[in-house]
Amino acid sequence: MASKSNATDTGQSTADIAQEMASKRREISISEFFAKNRHLLGFDNKRKALLTTVKEAVDNSLDACEEAGILPEISVEIIEISEDHFRIIVEDNGPGIVKKQIPHVFAKLLYGSKFHKLSQSRGQQGIGISAAVMYAQLTTGRPAKITSRIGPKTDAHYYELHIDTQKNEPKILQESVVEWASEHGVKVELDIEASYQKGDQSVDQYMKETAIVNPHVTLIYTNPKAEQVIFTRVTDALPDKPKEIKPHPYGVELGILMQMLKNTETRTLQAFLTSEFSRVGPNTAKEICQNSSLMPNNKPRDMGREQVEHLINGIKKTKIIAPPTDCISPIGSELLERGLKKEINAEFFAAVTRPPSVYRGNPFTVEVGIAYGGAQGADQPANVLRFANRVPLLYEQGACSITKSIMQTMWRSYGLNQSQGALPVGPITIAVHIASVWVPFTSESKEAVAHYPEIIKEVKLALQEVGRKLSGYVSKKRRVGDELKKRSYIEKYIPHVAQALKEILALKDFEERKVESMLKEMLEKHRGKIEEVAEENLEYDEEFASIGKGKKTDEMDEAEENE
């Protein structure tokens, strides 16, 4: 309204203004968009930028190795160049990237292999590593330096890359063939503006948690203080290779369905349904067509928006069995427990892996591990470790449905303290892992899992399962604790019984001692043997546990400097 009246005041016609406005409008490339909204990708501040960059590179390396069936060995090195400039070098022993694709993988946003298929992997969108490259370019102006080799008989290729942020296309600054010791793999080198701090949300912590949930990985990590830590793999068994599945009809949305109809090579609707979706056979396909009032021999490419809408409704009306769940590859309760034992000096460990379940047509599995007691603080809120597809989630704990599920679980019945709607309080670490062909994150920086009721329900069921194991232990411990207290009572008060009898009956010293020893014998015989409760945690690794914790004072100083 305001602009309209202004327009008449200055005597300009609306047509003029519209023309003028039109001249200002132009296409926004996705790279430009993200350059301005880098917080959406996890580059909100310098500290987080360091973590995100390392994380994107490591995620890619792990995905590549696992897909190629190679036991991953990844080296991460962070070098402090100047006060807030760091060089990050990540090198893997993966299959390498063919020469032609190198520029696109690293310098074009939304270029990737994982978006269009449904299988459990760390990466999803094809944004992460190119976003890191772009962040490096924006903050230091330095290009990304990539080396890749796909086998011993081929050359290693070296590239220096920029992104043309307007066109979202790679700009090759330099390319050459180089000598490289590794037979195959990729090495990424990025210079970025960042800051390094220890603590809960640090790269150190990320590396450690990655080691916990990826027991088949060896990580060699050198932090900016030139401290090197080697996380050695604890198993040589690669996780079962996640299978790629076709989408399930229940999870598909209108836009995607239209896209699929346009791209399909099938000629009839029925064939389209049976070949592009999982769990749809000829009969189900016919039923869907019937429920949508569409002919099974409609040509997919000719279907209009309205017809697709009918199709969506038809799908909803049709009973279709749940998608196959063997495409999920969980860590396994045993390995999860072992990972926790290495990290936490506790008395009691338990872990469960839930059977797979489905949200919006996407299969997923929840795993929960807990570590209770030991050196953990008794009056602090539970220490929560969140993982999605084997990737630690360090930020946005409050916004995550995992946290919500923990808060909604009634921990009091399992022997912990808890205020309504809060994390339980007690000496406990709770690790939750969600594995899925498509983990629904709340944002592209992949830090919090979205609040799907199916997911929350499964997480809660898993928590309850370990909770029951915990309550068994806690009550046993309490029983033994009471018993020990009672025994100490015997020690404490029997001499007084003997002494009082001595005073009243004028007993001799030896008689007093006799009363004491006979009473002690009698009462202790009555109580029987004490059960052993706490098991010793032999797998605890103190050095490992201290990683990422750092000295608090250092941390504070650095935090102040950053402000």
Added chain:
Amino acid sequence: MSKGKQADQKVLKEIDGVATDVYRKILDKMQPQLSMPLRSLQNVTYDPKLGYFELLGKFKERTLTASTVKTFAQTLKMMALSKELVRTDDIATKREAYYVSKNWGDARFNEQPESDMVMDDIESMLMVNREQIGFIPEEKGGDVSGKLVVIDVDPETGKEIEIDCTKFGSGAYSVPSSVEHLQFDTDAEFILAIETAGMYQRLVKHAYWKKAKCILVSLGGVPTRACRRFLRRLSDEKKIPVYGFTDCDPYGIANIYRTLKVGSGNSAHINKYFCVPKAKFLGVTPQDIIDYKLPTHPLKDIDIKRTQDAFKNDPFIKHYPEWQKALKLLITMKKRAEQQALAAQGLNFVISNYLPEKLEHPEKFLP
């Protein structure tokens, strides 16, 4: 005096007996036990012919186990202290006994109620009162004025002295913690046992005892054992009736007056001597609230709970339909009235009207 010595000998023997039993059991590799009457309303019965709460046969056994070892040790230690007191003809107040326990190391009491409890246990175990085992309370017995001469002995000379309770002016004679040796001389027609100090003060101020030829006693809440024993001896020996005059609420009736008349569950083992079975209730009755249009306060939840409890568990209330009727009236009105509510009709209304009108019909007093 020789009678007292005999009683002492008996107590000493009892203590030794209990301790010997414990000692023998231990040597025989059996768990020793202490056994004492259960001290609660559930273990008393009321027979109007006897006139007081009498113990039923329920006993509480304290077997020595890991969870009872502390109290067990404390009980024996307290018995040792008691033996020492009786043997040396000394006394300790309940508070002093609590402080003595501070030398017992881990077996010491943390708070006085704990030591009082153990003391009550021993008392009932030996079926004696605490003065006999050397312990005395701190609280004094109650205030007395009016037509009474108390004959006591001078603690230094041992000579008899006469204390005239009409000669305290606005003050009062104070009932000592032990009253067995006292003798009385009186021509009073009745004893008025008054709950509150305020009402007592008013009656003393106006020398009501002169006008009504009576003895005034201030109970100060639930009467102490000494006060109960004092009233009992006085009324028995001089054949004077005792009239209770309390607030009209469940506490005044079911706790103060009932304890005065028949004793309590907690001290059932000594009720025989420490209550006044012939006492009657003058007021304030629930009917008085209506008759005298007394200003009231609403009954509190705890009052209602106390009454329901009395209906269910108190053998005294259960025995008298009159009391049940009166308490039911109170519950229906949902009101309570204090003694001093009578002041609403004029400050001295209680002297000029209420008491004289009431005393004309002692037969109407509640039992």
